[in-house]
Amino acid sequence: KAGVTQTPRYLIKTRGQQVTLSCSPISGHRSVSWYQQTPGQGLQFLFEYFSETQRNKGNFPGRFSGRQFSNSRSEMNVSTLELGDSALYLCASSGAGGTSVHEQFFGPGTRLTVL
Amino acid sequence: ILNVEQSPQSLHVQEGDSTNFTCSFPSSNFYALHWYRWETAKSPEALFVMTLNGDEKKKGRISATLNTKEGYSYLYIKGSQPEDSATYLCAFNYGQNFVFGPGTRLSVLP
Numbered sequence: 302k303a304g305v306t307q308t309p310r311y312l313i314k315t316r317g318q319q320v321t322l323s324c325s326p327i328s329g330h331r332s333v334s335w336y337q338q339t340p341g342q343g344l345q346f347l348f349e350y351f352s353e354t355q356r357n358k359g360n361f362p363g364r365f366s367g368r369q370f371s372n373s374r375s376e377m378n379v380s381t382l383e384l385g386d387s388a389l390y391l392c393a394s395s396g397a398g399g400t401s402v403h404e405q406f407f408g409p410g411t412r413l414t415v416l
Numbered sequence: 417i418l419n420v421e422q423s424p425q426s427l428h429v430q431e432g433d434s435t436n437f438t439c440s441f442p443s444s445n446f447y448a449l450h451w452y453r454w455e456t457a458k459s460p461e462a463l464f465v466m467t468l469n470g471d472e473k474k475k476g477r478i479s480a481t482l483n484t485k486e487g488y489s490y491l492y493i494k495g496s497q498p499e500d501s502a503t504y505l506c507a508f509n510y511g512q513n514f515v516f517g518p519g520t521r522l523s524v525l526p
Contacts, residue, residue: 305459334514344460344505346514359513391459405450407459 303328305394305408313414319380322411326373326394332356333375334405335367338389347390350375379413387415418442420508422517429496430525436492437520439506443487448509451480451491454519455502463491463504496524 306325314320326333334357335347346359350369367377373394379386389412393405421440429435441449451463464473469484477494493500503519 336516343518344507344516346516357513393460404462404465406462409459 305392305406307390307392307408307411309411310409311412311414313416314382315416316382316384318382319378320382320413322377322379322390322392322413324375324377324392324394324408326375326392327396327406330394330396330406331373332395332403333369333373334393334395335375335377336391336393337361338391338410339385339387344391347377382415384415387413389413418508418510418515420506420515420517422504422506422520424520425518426521426523428523428525431497433496433524434492434494435496435522436490437504437522439489439491439508439517441487441489441506441508441515441517442510443485445510446484446487446508449482449484449489450507450509450514451489452505452507453502454505460505493522496522498524498526500524 308323332351334349336344338344347361348355348367349357353369364380369375389410391407391410393407395403395405423438449466452460453463454460464480466482471482473480480491482489501524503521505519507514507516
């Protein structure tokens with residue numbers, strides 16, 4: 302079974318631009334969560350999508366948004382990039398009804414650098 | 417703001433030593449507690465999902481316990497091996513959100 306894939310793996314953008322990251326979950330998984338990892342803040346939860354609906358949301362500004370398609374693939378968008386958005390963005394998929402009590406399988410991440 | 421703490425921040429042990437780490441979390445609104453292992457240049461790997469007070473889970477040489485009343489979980493590694501070197505993260509799930517601890521970085525020296 303193929304694992305969680307994320308594209309692109311690396312990305313360099315400049316301040317003010319926007320970016321879209323993609324995540325393909327494990328086949329059959331319907332829940333996709335997004336996380337941001339920075340050296341200073343550790344791993345922080347962005348949001349979770351399940352069956353094309355955002356079900357959970359962390360404490361991030363509205364510049365961070367996402368969506369999920371009918372095939373469970375998910376995209377995350379960050380608009381008006383700031384230097385502080387430079388981070389590793391991880392997505393994770395879960396097979397059952399939600400992430401809370403089920404294992405999450407993480408992708409390799411997208412390393413975003415904002416100049 | 418909910419706070420999840422992990423201790424120690426880092427740990428160096430010799431191969432064959434047994435070790436343990438602590439994850440402290442709020443004792444209210446508990447839903448689940450997750451443990452992950454994150455090796456350098458790899459993706460975080462789920463170790464355990466724990467939901468019930470008194471839960472004990474085991475996977476090979478690694479085990480974990482959970483005390484939701486006092487808000488802590490222990491992760492134990494018996495007979496550490498160099499391949500156990502990684503950052504061990506715990507995540508507290510309450511309601512509709514996750515809060516991760518800062519992690520414990522373990523180095524096992526051969």
